[in-house]
Amino acid sequence: MKAVICTKYGPPEVLTVTQVEKPVPKDTEILVAIKATAVNSGDVRMRALAVEGFLKIVMRFVLGFTKPRKPILGTVFSGIVEQVGSKVQHFSVGDAVYGITGFKFGTYAEYIAVSENSVVTQKPDNASFEEAAAILFGGQTAIYFLQKANIAARATPSVLIYGATGSVGAAAVQIAKHYNARVTAVCSSKGQDLAHELGADRIVLYDKEDISQMPEKFDIFFDAVGKAPKKLALNLLNKGGSYQTVGGLDVAADKLEQLQLLRTLFEEGKLNPAIDRIYTLDEIVEAHRYVDTGRKKGNVVVRIG
Ligand SMILES: NC(=O)c1ccc[n+]([C@@H]2O[C@H](COP(=O)([O-])OP(=O)(O)OC[C@H]3O[C@@H](n4cnc5c(N)ncnc54)[C@H](OP(=O)(O)O)[C@@H]3O)[C@@H](O)[C@H]2O)c1
Incomplete structure (x- = not known):
């Protein structure tokens, strides 16, 4: 499958579009064909290891010393369930879902396998995949x-x-x-x-x-x-x-209920996804350059497939 790999910490050019093995879902996992992800401030921060002082050392321990241990960045996705593990109970093939992977990353790719018990649920019915990916972070x-x-x-x-x-x-x-x-x-x-x-x-x-x-x-x-x-x-x-x-040490914990609330608000017409720009996976470097400016208005989405 096509994916974006972060080859080392640095400017947007450290990101490379390449082919990697398509994941195989375990018993309790679903395989999602990703239709959209987003480039968020957190992604560019991870890519550049842009944190101050002692946090830089902490982050190297957490993420990897010279490059991310998990080379496919990206923390939000929307897409379609393509395969379900043998013990999956709450999802079926064909479900349109959206989710957050947090520090597991991996969404700058055509596919991702996630636990059915992770922060993933049905996307808002009336949202496009781009809109669903935009509202998450x-x-x-x-x-x-x-x-x-x-x-x-x-x-x-x-x-x-x-x-x-x-x-x-x-x-x-x-x-x-x-x-x-x-x-x-x-x-x-x-x-x-x-x-x-x-x-x-x-x-x-x-x-x-x-x-x-x-x-x-x-x-x-x-x-x-x-x-x-x-x-x-x-x-x-x-x-x-x-x-x-958002500038302190507190990191916003991801919870399924947050996605459920976002879905309700979107379906009720109360949530504007505020999409600034949409890029393709091949344009990931440009997308990161834009988000690096710190001036985007709302959200930057990446369309996949
Ligand atoms: N602690 C956590 O769990 C957590 C979670 C998510 C994000 N964050 C952090 O939260 C921050 C914001 O994230 P984000 O994704 O919303 O960033 P973002 O989308 O990249 O923010 C860009 C926006 O900020 C505005 N801006 C820039 N400087 C400003 C200033 N001095 N006063 C008011 N507005 C200003 C820009 O508009 P103008 O240039 O036109 O003002 C632009 O619209 C980031 O530093 C991120 O790392 C923390």
């Missing part, structure tokens, strides 16, 4: 941090999403709206249109306005790009408010 992360902020326990929370136009931020605006929040989105002038489309109640342009001078306070300040000064965030919180950031 940011959606899962946004749900994790907003739930950590206990958003459901607040009746009509006021929520500030800092960096509202990335994969995580775009999803966070919409997930917060699902929890009846009044959402203030902070983004650049270039992201203004997207923030509006996502349903933000108020948009603050960080390149035109001084956020520290905002008169309002918030129940939740979610820094979805990890770039807001913590002091600024804490100053803008109501008493008892919650500050969350």
Whole structure:
């Protein structure tokens, strides 16, 4: 099968499209013919080993010293179940599914074998494979941090999403709206249109306005790009408010329920997949170059097959 291999840590050019053996599903695994994946900020970070200080050493232990031990990167997929292991109970051949592999990676490929008990489920009925792949990374992360902020326990929370136009931020605006929040989105002038489309109640342009001078306070300040000064965030919180950031050491744990919530929201027309660009697997280097800019708006999808 065709796959993208990461030959060493480095710039996008370390990625090579090649042929590798097609996986064979074990008894409890399903074989998925992948139709779409996405290039996320986490992927380019892994490829470049772009982490600070002692974390670099930790990551070499976790991922591999000079190159990833699991050479096929990519953590999200959508596709069709092509084969099921003899003990698989919950999936059938032909099911349209989507899932997250996390640190197991392996989605920049035509096929993947995953446990039926991993983070994989039916994709939203009305989503294309590209849309299904787009909503996973940011959606899962946004749900994790907003739930950590206990958003459901607040009746009509006021929520500030800092960096509202990335994969995580775009999803966070919409997930917060699902929890009846009044959402203030902070983004650049270039992201203004997207923030509006996502349903933000108020948009603050960080390149035109001084956020520290905002008169309002918030129940939740979610820094979805990890770039807001913590002091600024804490100053803008109501008493008892919650500050969350993607920039700390907390890694958003993947859970099946997150995918189920994303499916429901998409099927109800409440989740815009915010697809910025679509590439093919052969264009993976260009896709990584674009995501490396840190300026993408929403999600970058890779169509396969
Ligand atoms: N801890 C975790 O579990 C976890 C999980 C997922 C992601 N992350 C981290 O979260 C961060 C965001 O991920 P992502 O996938 O959403 O990234 P992304 O999609 O690459 O974010 C790009 C967006 O951020 C905006 N941006 C850049 N600088 C900004 C600033 N100073 N203020 C506000 N917006 C800014 C850009 O728009 P403009 O340039 O127009 O402003 C662009 O739209 C990454 O650092 C990632 O590693 C952490």
